[in-house]
Amino acid sequence: MDDEGPERQLNIHLDPEKMAGVYANFANISYSDYEFTLTFARIDHEVEEGDVPGVVVARINVATPFMRELLDAMQDTWSKYTTVKGIQDLPETDDRPR
DSSP states (O other): OOTTOSOOOOOOOOOGGGTTOOOOSEEEEEEOSSEEEEEEEEEOTTOOSSOOOEEEEEEEEEEHHHHHHHHHHHHHHHHHHHHHHHHHTSOOGGGSOO
């Protein structure tokens, strides 16, 4: 007998203005006993002198148990990405001498 009940599916709404997402090329992670804070920013690396300007594009607070799940999901996705990229970067077998 199935003790988990019927299968449930997520039904997540995405506002059209958020559909494009935001670009970040810098991230900072801080934590407390209760949560992790992920801050994403867009940094202008082309500035040659003085302070490097940037703007925070998103800040996300997550509970500590969720951070472990997020790390696991990111590692799994990174592994899949590097596998696909590794296959794509292999030399073509048709060019081998016979």
